[in-house]
Amino acid sequence: xxxHTVITKATLEKTVCNVxxxxxxxxxxxxxxxxxxxxxxxxxxxxxxxxHYLVAEVMRAEVIGYDExxxxxxxxxxxxxxxxxxxxxxxxxxxxxxxxxxxxxxxFDVKKRDLAAVRKELKRWTPQRYINRVLEVSRVERVVMxxxxxxxxxxxxxxxxxxxxxRFAAALRIDELLMAWDANAPRLREMGYKVGSDIxxxxxxxxxxxxxxxxxxxxxxxxxxxxxPDFAFPEDSKRSQLIERCILPHCRxxxxxxxxxxxxxxxxxxxxxxAGDGLVRPSSLDPIVHLCANHPENxxxxxxxxxxNQHALCVTARxxxxxxxxxxxxxxxxxxxxxxxTRMRLELLGLSxxxxxxxxxxxxxxxxxxxHFRRILARVLTDKYRDLLDxxxxxxxxxxERDVHLLLGGxxxxxxxx
Ligand code: FIX
Ligand code: ZN
Numbered sequence: 001x002x003x004h005t006v007i008t009k010a011t012l013e014k015t016v017c018n019v020x021x022x023x024x025x026x027x028x029x030x031x032x033x034x035x036x037x038x039x040x041x042x043x044x045x046x047x048x049x050x051x052h053y054l055v056a057e058v059m060r061a062e063v064i065g066y067d068e069x070x071x072x073x074x075x076x077x078x079x080x081x082x083x084x085x086x087x088x089x090x091x092x093x094x095x096x097x098x099x100x101x102x103x104x105x106x107x108f109d110v111k112k113r114d115l116a117a118v119r120k121e122l123k124r125w126t127p128q129r130y131i132n133r134v135l136e137v138s139r140v141e142r143v144v145m146x147x148x149x150x151x152x153x154x155x156x157x158x159x160x161x162x163x164x165x166x167r168f169a170a171a172l173r174i175d176e177l178l179m180a181w182d183a184n185a186p187r188l189r190e191m192g193y194k195v196g197s198d199i200x201x202x203x204x205x206x207x208x209x210x211x212x213x214x215x216x217x218x219x220x221x222x223x224x225x226x227x228x229p230d231f232a233f234p235e236d237s238k239r240s241q242l243i244e245r246c247i248l249p250h251c252r253x254x255x256x257x258x259x260x261x262x263x264x265x266x267x268x269x270x271x272x273x274x275a276g277d278g279l280v281r282p283s284s285l286d287p288i289v290h291l292c293a294n295h296p297e298n299x300x301x302x303x304x305x306x307x308x309n310q311h312a313l314c315v316t317a318r319x320x321x322x323x324x325x326x327x328x329x330x331x332x333x334x335x336x337x338x339x340x341x342t343r344m345r346l347e348l349l350g351l352s353x354x355x356x357x358x359x360x361x362x363x364x365x366x367x368x369x370x371x372h373f374r375r376i377l378a379r380v381l382t383d384k385y386r387d388l389l390d391x392x393x394x395x396x397x398x399x400x401e402r403d404v405h406l407l408l409g410g411x412x413x414x415x416x417x418x
Pocket of ligand 1: 031261274329330
């Protein structure tokens with residue numbers, strides 16, 4: 001079959017599955033790192049098993065105190081999670097299934113349930129070779145990291161300079177500025193930026209200098225922040241002033257989007273540490289509408305955590321071409337919800353959306369997050385194309401490839417270039 005072959009109802013499903021399965025992905029939000037960041041790049045089966053999604057699950061299945069769990073070594077935690085969630089019950093949750101998918105696609109015989117054998121095999125790999133392997137198996141071409149200049153482990157790597165791996169693009173994370181200004185202004189002063197506690201002219205120009213320097217250093221594709229459901233804009237707060245006077249002008253100057261990830265309630269259960277963040281209510285769309293309407297020269301990338309927000313978010317994106325919505329974030333990254341969201345987004349926005357990002361924290365997870373999504377996307381697209389064929393439309397393989405490319409990162413790149 002060549003690119004011009006006309007698709008019939010008989011060839012549709014197979015063609016779409018094949019195109020979606022083989023298309024390269026540009027993953028626009030992850031917590032993965034270029035190998036130059038050393039231990040910051042997490043990979044391998046013990047990291048997979050101790051993913052914070054699974055930590056939350058093991059605490060429900062096994063009676064164990066938080067302190068007792070956190071005192072264990074990573075290997076012991078992984079052993080406990082394996083035993084509890086994979087051996088003593090079937091691993092049906094999405095996060096558990098993800099581990100099985102990864103091991104299976106990496107070539108392990110998962111029927112054997114032999115964790116020791118997996119560990120032994122993985123010892124033979126170096127991070128660099130493993131990156132190549134995982135990117136190959138997952139057909140992921142490029143990922144966007146989350147880069148935080150305040151992170152004591154990450155900062156020194158940037159400061160000492162290194163040869164970048166083109167496959168790992170950067171995103172500048174600014175939660176420290178927007179979510180905890182009072183705690184972090186002194187840290188900015190230690191770094192040599194003469195900021196005050198108030199957002200006055202001097203502070204604004206020093207924050208802009210900080211953003212300039214880090215933008216030159218890391219070459220981010222966008223600036224990003226995760227926000228709580230009470231996020232309001234504009235409002236009488238330092239955060240609002242920082243957004244208005246520093247973030248928006250900076251993004252305009254460099255022509256890069258401001259990414260807002262809205263809806264997380266941090267540390268609902270602090271004893272769970274990284275697994276302790278939650279979702280307690282939907283958020284308002286008012287700040288997004290205000291930003292998009294009043295700052296047409298700015299571009300906004302938005303994902304929201306609450307299922308209840310998804311419809312209004314799609315409708316808002318219909319109103320503002322400077323708004324690009326992306327991903328099924330975190331507690332939405334489950335097949336039933338992904339399918340519902342992907343259908344709705346295609347129906348309301350056509351192909352001008354990036355329906356998924358992986359949010360991987362462990363390199364191997366690229367395999368399952370994209371494998372599971374590709375299956376859903378193929379189903380949804382097959383239905384949409386079938387409806388078009390029913391209505392008399394003509395479709396070629398080349399056109400399906402073009403559309404899938406847009407959904408798996410191409411439309412994001414077009415948005416960046418706009
Ligand atoms: O704020 C974020 O970027 C979140 O995605 C993470 O903080 C979160 O812990 C996560 O890994 C969700 O998938
Ligand atoms: Zn994230």
